[in-house]
Amino acid sequence: PPLYKQRYQFVKSLVEKHNPKKVADLGCSECSLLWKLKFCSSIEVLAGVDISEDVMKEKMHTLSPLPCEYLQPSWRSLVITLYQGSVAEKDPNLLGFDMITCIELIEHLEAKELAAFPEVIFGFWAPIMVVISTPNSEFNSLLPGVSLFRHLDHKFEWNKKEFESWALEAADCYGYTVEFTGVGKPPPGAESVGYCTQIGIFVRNYVETAEIVKHKMTTNHVYKT
Ligand code: SAM
Numbered sequence: 001p002p003l004y005k006q007r008y009q010f011v012k013s014l015v016e017k018h019n020p021k022k023v024a025d026l027g028c029s030e031c032s033l034l035w036k037l038k039f040c041s042s043i044e045v046l047a048g049v050d051i052s053e054d055v056m057k058e059k060m061h062t063l064s065p066l067p068c069e070y071l072q073p074s075w076r077s078l079v080i081t082l083y084q085g086s087v088a089e090k091d092p093n094l095l096g097f098d099m100i101t102c103i104e105l106i107e108h109l110e111a112k113e114l115a116a117f118p119e120v121i122f123g124f125w126a127p128i129m130v131v132i133s134t135p136n137s138e139f140n141s142l143l144p145g146v147s148l149f150r151h152l153d154h155k156f157e158w159n160k161k162e163f164e165s166w167a168l169e170a171a172d173c174y175g176y177t178v179e180f181t182g183v184g185k186p187p188p189g190a191e192s193v194g195y196c197t198q199i200g201i202f203v204r205n206y207v208e209t210a211e212i213v214k215h216k217m218t219t220n221h222v223y224k225t
Helices: 003-018 032-037 053-058 067-071 111-125 137-142 160-174 210-216
Strands: 022-026 045-050 079-084 099-103 129-135 176-183 197-204
Touching: 003 032, 003 099, 003 129, 003 176, 003 197, 022 032, 032 045, 045 053, 053 079, 099 111, 111 160, 129 137, 129 176, 160 176, 160 197
Parallel strands: 022 045, 022 099, 045 079, 099 129
Antiparallel strands: 129 197, 176 197
């Protein structure tokens, strides 16, 4: 399967393993991953965030209930909400989530947004688990026609060491542990370049008290629903 499908499947498998109830996808774009996650039975609250309202709206109708779901309503309640806003800004709507995914998002952030992002996701939202994927620049030499970056809109592409040191620093600072993996295996003989897409799985290593969450909930809303 194409790489983007491998990334979605990776997240879906992780959801099926951990059974989170509340999942948010940052930089959800055309809602393709959200659509896939809609069929994961553990999820009761699904949220998408993107800076571009137009991109999100293009296919958001695919998230609506299917006719058969009206005819035979399921026992599970599922609420899907889309938010327009920047992941560099704190909004209380994403507090209390079990899992937050950021698939091919961070390399699209401006330096200022990237600098603000760890405090927002790990410090403020502080979900139990965070999944971050980004291109591994070491793989680019194996891709035909890639000179600098894989996409014009990428602000940077990191090698394994760069991503791992960014992730380890954030994890260390905000009380998470992180493990590294990826999708898109290199061809035989080129194993040292690593996966085409690198992925960090962060797990919070403390319990957040209801009191702290309650306090954070008083933060002003900035996202548009
Ligand atoms: N996650 C999607 C996937 O895997 O199919 C696609 C990600 S797309 C490459 C990057 C997305 O991030 C775009 O839809 C873009 O609008 C969004 N984005 C860029 N900067 C953002 C920001 N500061 N806050 C929220 N979304 C942002």
